[in-house]
Amino acid sequence: MSHREVTGLVARAVEYKESDLILTVLTDGEGKLTVTARGARRHASPHAAASQVLCCSRMVLNEYRERLTLKEAEILEAFPALREDLSRMALACYIADLAQTLAPEGDIFHLTVAALLALCGAKHPPALVKAAFEMRALCDAGFDPSLDPDLPPLSGDLALAARYVREAPVGKAFSFTLGKKPLAQFAALCEQYTLAQLERVLPSLEYYRDCRGR
Secondary structure, eight states: OOEEEEEEEEEEEEETTTEEEEEEEEEEESOOEEEEEETSSSTTOOOTTTTTTTTTEEEEEEETTTTTEEEEEEEEEEEEEGGGOHHHHHHHHHHHHHHHGGGGSSHHHHHHHHHHHHHHHHSOHHHHHHHHHHHHHHHHHTTOOOOEEEEEOOOHHHHHHHHHHHHGGGGTOOOOOOHHHHHHHHHHHHHHHHHHHHHHHHHHHHHHHHHHHH
């Protein structure tokens, strides 16, 4: 049995057997990994906190016959502000879900963490974070909207925003502003393009829409 050390964000957690969780982990440099957290659903488990969705940790993994299990975890960021707001938490879960869906096409760890940190503060409107994440994640995965002939040509503020999101350093991808109407248009465009590329609506997006309507 060998060990691996990774820094990763739990994007998904699925119950398995009596007390385990199967984690989908977005990592810094190693793409998407599937990790078993044994006993993580037990109240006293040392892995319970680090196995929560949207928890970023430094992990030590056991590797045996190409299967990974969680041995140790040191939590780096749990984004507590998101867990206090249902709508923002729902959006964060959608961002993580979209990230793990696109992960095989590129390294999306840093962009996802940056989006979650942006959502935690009051500086960036959730609609802007969502739209910018969708566009940049698709671009990084090889789906550049500027090369899609089916999309309407962008002009003015929308064109500037799209160019900025595509070209900005990952940590600055959400550091721009749009007026209320242009932001609504930009958000609609980014979501439309995301749905067109995925060819389906993620359940996490539907849940976020429900939360916003409450």
